[in-house]
Amino acid sequence: xxxxxxxxxxxxxxxxxxxxxxxxxxxxxxxxxxxxxxxxxxxxxxxxxxxxxxxxxxxxxxxxxxxxxxxxxxxxxxxxxxxxxxxxxxxxxxxxxxxxxxxxxxxxxxxxxxxxxxxxxxxxxxxxxxxxxxxxxxxxxxxxxxxxxxxxxxxxxxxxxxxxxxxxxxxxxxxxxxxxxxxxxxxxxxxxxxxxxxxxxxxxxxxxxxxxxxxxxxxxxxxxxxxxxxxxxxxxxxxxxxxxxxxxxxxxxx
Amino acid sequence: xxxxxxxxxxxxxxxxxxxxxxxxxxxxxxxxxxxxxxxxxxxxxxxxxxxxxxxxxxxxxxxxxxxxxxxxxxxxxxxxxxxxxxxxxxxxxxxxxxxxxxxxxxxxxxxxxxxxxxxxxxxxxxxxxxxxxxxxxxxxxxxxxxxxxxxxxxxxxxxxxxxxxxxxxxxxxxxxxxxxxxxxxxxxxxxxxxxxxxxxxxxxxxxxxxxxxxxxxxxxxxxxxxxxxxxxxxxxxxxxxxxxxxxxxxxxxxxxxxxxxxxxxxxxxxxxxxxxxxxxxxxxxx
Ligand code: HEM
Ligand code: HEM
Numbered sequence: 154x155x156x157x158x159x160x161x162x163x164x165x166x167x168x169x170x171x172x173x174x175x176x177x178x179x180x181x182x183x184x185x186x187x188x189x190x191x192x193x194x195x196x197x198x199x200x201x202x203x204x205x206x207x208x209x210x211x212x213x214x215x216x217x218x219x220x221x222x223x224x225x226x227x228x229x230x231x232x233x234x235x236x237x238x239x240x241x242x243x244x245x246x247x248x249x250x251x252x253x254x255x256x257x258x259x260x261x262x263x264x265x266x267x268x269x270x271x272x273x274x275x276x277x278x279x280x281x282x283x284x285x286x287x288x289x290x291x292x293x294x295x296x297x298x299x300x301x302x303x304x305x306x307x308x309x310x311x312x313x314x315x316x317x318x319x320x321x322x323x324x325x326x327x328x329x330x331x332x333x334x335x336x337x338x339x340x341x342x343x344x345x346x347x348x349x350x351x352x353x354x355x356x357x358x359x360x361x362x363x364x365x366x367x368x369x370x371x372x373x374x375x376x377x378x379x380x381x382x383x384x385x386x387x388x389x390x391x392x393x394x395x396x397x398x399x400x401x402x403x404x405x406x407x
Numbered sequence: 408x409x410x411x412x413x414x415x416x417x418x419x420x421x422x423x424x425x426x427x428x429x430x431x432x433x434x435x436x437x438x439x440x441x442x443x444x445x446x447x448x449x450x451x452x453x454x455x456x457x458x459x460x461x462x463x464x465x466x467x468x469x470x471x472x473x474x475x476x477x478x479x480x481x482x483x484x485x486x487x488x489x490x491x492x493x494x495x496x497x498x499x500x501x502x503x504x505x506x507x508x509x510x511x512x513x514x515x516x517x518x519x520x521x522x523x524x525x526x527x528x529x530x531x532x533x534x535x536x537x538x539x540x541x542x543x544x545x546x547x548x549x550x551x552x553x554x555x556x557x558x559x560x561x562x563x564x565x566x567x568x569x570x571x572x573x574x575x576x577x578x579x580x581x582x583x584x585x586x587x588x589x590x591x592x593x594x595x596x597x598x599x600x601x602x603x604x605x606x607x608x609x610x611x612x613x614x615x616x617x618x619x620x621x622x623x624x625x626x627x628x629x630x631x632x633x634x635x636x637x638x639x640x641x642x643x644x645x646x647x648x649x650x651x652x653x654x655x656x657x658x659x660x661x662x663x664x665x666x667x668x669x670x671x672x673x674x675x676x677x678x679x680x681x682x683x684x685x686x687x688x689x690x691x692x693x
Binding site for chain 2: 181183184190192193194195196197199200204212213214215217221223225227280282283284285286287288289290365366367368396399400401402406407
């Protein structure tokens with residue numbers, strides 16, 4: 154008797170189990186339901202919370218030696234922007250390029266490459282981890298973002314640093330954003346040199362961001378303007394970056 | 408594995424034991440669900456760059472394992488899996504496979520093995536990290552209760568006598584002879600060793616390797632990366648451990664099927680397990 158009952162109970166459970174497996178087989182449809190997205194998003198909040206709890210604000214990413222440099226550093230995303238404005242700037246070696254720093258700052262300013270090179274600089278050999286799964290080691294030289302922000306003065310309302318870029322992927326301009334904690338991290342630099350030479354177009358000439366404790370898509374290339382904002386919900390599709398607007402995590406620490 | 412009920416029936420004696428505690432049963436099935444989702448979403452993530460390397464960085468020309476699609480002499484695309492420099496034609500499954508609504512696609516693992524089915528890295532990552540949390544929390548519940556209740560010591564640690572007779576146990580296993588009577592009350596020695604390896608080695612290591620791939624956690628725990636020999640090594644180890652879990656899973660389920668599927672499954676759901684006493688065992692214990 155007990156056995157019969159148990160068998161039926163077990164049969165039910167097995168069916169339920171199989172049904173849920175089948176469901177995950179059609180994961181595309183399940184993944185497209187908004188409530189599934191919202192539920193799964195909770196993990197992002199937890200990851201962010203945990204990493205913030207664990208992380209001393211200024212823990213440094215490991216720095217490597219010259220010997221560790223990757224012989225072939227992969228370039229991803231845009232590698233040769235076709236945007237007219239960018240083409241024109243590239244044509245005379247970015248002599249006319251200016252980095253505009255604006256938004257919630259005390260003294261909005263424009264910087265040429267020569268200006269940036271006169272500011273303090275930092276060189277670091279770090280590992281670049283792409284969200285796709287590969288890693289490369291490169292040497293970067295640039296202006297610490299903190300030094301630049303100190304020059305322009307950050308207004309107290311500001312919470313995020315936005316990077317507006319020159320490249321368009323399909324229909325949207327690339328852009329990114331980081332929090333002020335990361336912006337003032339000593340290894341967060343605006344790099345103009347890579348492996349001892351001026352940044353190539355494939356790697357983001359004339360200027361790209363390095364945020365060493367996050368994944369590659371945070372490290373915007375072809376930076377044209379920096380804007381300090383209180384919120385980014387009105388920019389792009391409101392998620393803080395080109396890839397974030399396409400479902401990737403804003404805090405790309407894992 | 409405790410409680411006991413006996414019933415005598417038509418000359419044969421059976422007794423019922425409560426084989427698995429509720430916590431073991433519940434956490435076992437939650438864990439299974441988590442691993443299924445983690446594996447399939449992991450394969451989705453793998454497909455975003457279907458190659459594995461050793462060390463800190465990716466040595467693109469020399470992957471340990473790679474899956475891609477290449478044209479053959481006639482110009483037709485073939486799926487090729489490269490293992491340590493040797494190429495294998497795996498068209499249809501690895502490297503090149505059919506995706507419903509999209510046709511033949513270059514992709515590492517086929518759509519039926521990944522979550523979501525189509526190429527969608529962002530969503531794969533969301534599934535992976537959500538279920539990683541459930542997996543960790545569920546695992547901690549299982550570990551704490553197993554330590555506190557003495558379950559690990561009592562039921563998973565092989566006895567000295569079991570270890571001494573391991574040769575016989577292997578031989579019995581190979582002939583698919585499973586313990587009967589009193590011996591069936593506890594896990595056999597191979598079962599115990601396999602469970603111990605999964606619970607205390609493979610699962611913690613796969614979680615650690617997963618966390619090692621976080622550039623953020625690396626900055627506070629650089630030891631992690633050193634432990635795994637680099638970030639790309641951690642990715643490779645994470646993958647190999649997933650493969651080890653799949654192997655364990657296949658053998659585990661095969662053994663469940665062969666050694667009395669209803670009895671096993673009843674015991675892992677309701678807790679109750681039936682012991683059949685063979686005549687001679689009865690004579691000795693009666
Ligand atoms: C706490 C637990 C886990 C964490 C934190 C974790 C984390 C990660 C991360 C960060 C990646 C991305 C790697 C990349 O950038 O390519 C990844 C990939 C992957 N994960 Fe997990 N994971 C966990 C558990 C598991 C488990 C239990 C399985 C298998 C059942 C699994 C299977 C995979 C697979 C197959 C990949 C594809 C890339 C690779 O081969 O390493 N993961 N996981
Ligand atoms: C990868 C997935 C799985 C893992 C890692 C796993 C792991 C384990 C572990 C560690 C135990 C011992 C638990 C303890 O006593 O603390 C166990 C027992 C058991 N598992 Fe699984 N399991 C998995 C999937 C399954 C599946 C799919 C089935 C069903 C077909 C299953 C059926 C059982 C049964 C029946 C037992 C009890 C065995 C006995 O009483 O002798 N498991 N499993």
